[in-house]
Amino acid sequence: MSEKPDYFIGVDVSKLTLSICVLHKNTINHFEISNNKSDIIAFFAMYANMRSYATFENTNTYNYDLMRAFDELGLSYSRLDAFKFSHFLKHNSKNKTDKSDAYAIALYGSKFYDELGKNEFSEEFALIKSYQSGLTQLNKISTQIQNFNEALANIDNQTLKEAMFEVLETTKEQKKKVEDEVFELICSIVPQTGQIIKENKGFGKSFAVYVLPLIYLNKARSSNELASYIGLAPMSYESGTSVKRGMHISGGAKLARNCLFMCSLTASKYNEHFSAIYKRLIKNGKGKKVALCAVARKMLVFVKNFYFKDDR
Template identity: 30%
Template structure:
């Protein structure tokens, strides 16, 4: 059976199959309807789209609701597969074909839409992260200015951004407090509303899959680099950076206030592990523990 890939841009969808069929439609409701009709004549084992900053979300939801086996793939992973297949050039049509090959060759986790409250929370989390980035840029801009009048004008922008970040933080805390299923997360010291919101909205798999799988999704599971008798240095890469950034800050707090994690970190350092390596290990352990607590709170079991 065919694999189908869809390259998504703001205005259009380029569709490709492993047997060479192609289709181009607009990234709109009318385009989705045309795509749905076309897919009925082209059955596929999987339909793979890559994450493109949110432009893929409407078509993902449409295809899922229409009953198609749709998957959202990591963009870096898709690009590396394309290069491995010999596609060094990059066009929308080539990208669609590479995604189709991924659909045919790799069994991926089916797309599961977020609950309405998770979508709203993700919007607020994203807005706060963007405001914090803008605040950092504004402060750097002010530091490079010597004129007192201009510094005052720039300070007004900084003050406005600070208030926005604060207001968004309060709204996120309120949203978290309305979701009792997240109470299991705050049982660990260092896990505040910010991390709870990020995990709830960017890692809905938490508590539903194994701790090892969760660590891999986030990108804190060290990858082997061995060949023959050579044992290379383990490293992390890929994963969901939105989670990793917040998890890092939470791990720094947890290492000071959570005895279990503090002892774990100190034992790694005593064995000669580098500081950054030990911190990543703490991040991974935090995720594994939080995953187990969410599983227990939901009354489920974690797959092997």
């Protein structure tokens, strides 16, 4: 980024309110406003005309009005990586309140300003995220009903069995409908979608739904940055007894990471390129899960570098 702003704004977002901390030189000011677009625009209008920069955590849909307002005002902002910020927050203060969190967010923005990238709100990707969350809920419902049906196997209750069967069938129909709609939306946003699925075994609709939007949205990042963002960059913690844990994967975009891992199961068997990688890792003594995680990362990097290399 360019020259540092004069005002660093930290916003702790909740469903109904925004706790705000403004750092300016040696002054610290705290405010609280309602979490609705009109109040947000009214409060931040003056900061949009000054050299200001805002940061806040990614809190599901509760920060959407904040982002919409910032875009409308032209106020620069960044959503913080929750995993990285959580470690900063642990060492900043022993007390955890909305006010202290807002201060920590503002402080984090001022200290790491040069490393944070400017964000913009996308209505299309917000819609895709809602589809993803909806599909996750439908999957959970299907699993719960299937487990319940297994428990009913030795019970003579035909009425309940028929009711559960109908609910399960309806859930499957709705899931397919949602999958088809979001897939069509993604194809319209990411033109490479059809080509990627057609040319690569193991890359199905789930890959398109959960992974491709993140690749497209972060196409300006390097492959390593993208892998780290999704949570496929192994990390080690060497402190006390935790050194025994070795390298492990955590944080990141859970839905995309889980989808990539499931896709790697298919690709390691039926995709000639990734099957060779998997077999080589196993031959070199790697565990099956470690090899699959490596294949998942290779799949991500392959798509990013091959299909989005000129789209930056």
